[in-house]
Amino acid sequence: MKAPGKTAVITDPLENLLGFELRRASVAVMAALSDALEPLGLRPSEASMLMIIGSNPGSTQSDVGRALRVQPANMVPIINRLMLTGSLERIPTEGRSLSLFLTEQGRALFEQVKDIFASHEKRYSRHLSDEARNELVIALRSIFWEACQGRQDNRPA
């Protein structure tokens, strides 16, 4: 039997690859965010909706979807859940468009979500200078853009 604790250390050709480090960090951050939102009964996607709608009352479902790059079909169950929990109301406007507004309960959640997002931001910026943080965001955007080139979907707005 292998000696306990003697787990083989193996060469990792992925370590140091931007794509891998990016994904690993992203998954960990989303998991942590998910934990933080759990007491509110919200998933990250729902919390993001609240952020957008709270900051842009009356925007339509498709506006919000575009902002978050969530496809129309995938907006439906997210919006539905926010409706069911009484955080959101939809008001038909022009065409088939639905304007979205937070209810009073939704606004209360929104305030809590804002705090959680802010504290997460602070947490991940902890080891970064303002300048480093800024460069990081710029680098992430350029990578996003680069990755979208030559693809149909997920294109920058």
Added chain:
Amino acid sequence: MKAPGKTAVITDPLENLLGFELRRASVAVMAALSDALEPLGLRPSEASMLMIIGSNPGSTQSDVGRALRVQPANMVPIINRLMLTGSLERIPTEGRSLSLFLTEQGRALFEQVKDIFASHEKRYSRHLSDEARNELVIALRSIFWEACQGRQDNRPA
């Protein structure tokens, strides 16, 4: 009706948040990688396995899982698919451990995957100086570490 092309530009409180930019970049990069691997009939997770096993012939399934932070239960279908396509062989060693080796076909795939990974890396580094790229990797690791603090799973090795 809303004028065509006049999609509302809305305030995006998530823009500039590390977590959001991180996730957005990660999703786009994975989608692009997925496209690039499609001609080989591989998914990103399978390609990553090939990378690890190709670089570490004979490592066990749990070694590989640890390296990629893939849970044991989730290794099974990935390894199975690589076995079915004849890219991989498993040889029992000690205990229940299975040592993994690439077949000749697996090694051929491995070479192609290496090229694809390298060209992606090059692509995403295109707008970054060596120094900026280095700082980016360091920042991503520190974010990963930070996000893992206070969580049971996904912990750094």
Added chain:
DNA sequence: TATTGTTATACTCTATAACTATA
């Protein structure tokens, strides 16, 4: 008993195609 692998299952996010409703 500890480690390794397996099965089954569920949840989240993403994607597509086909449909309805409104102008």
Added chain:
DNA sequence: TATAGTTATAGAGTATAACAATA
């Protein structure tokens, strides 16, 4: 016809719990 929204469905990744096999 173009836009907005919906339904249904599929796929990929991740997580857990419970189990079997080996030392």
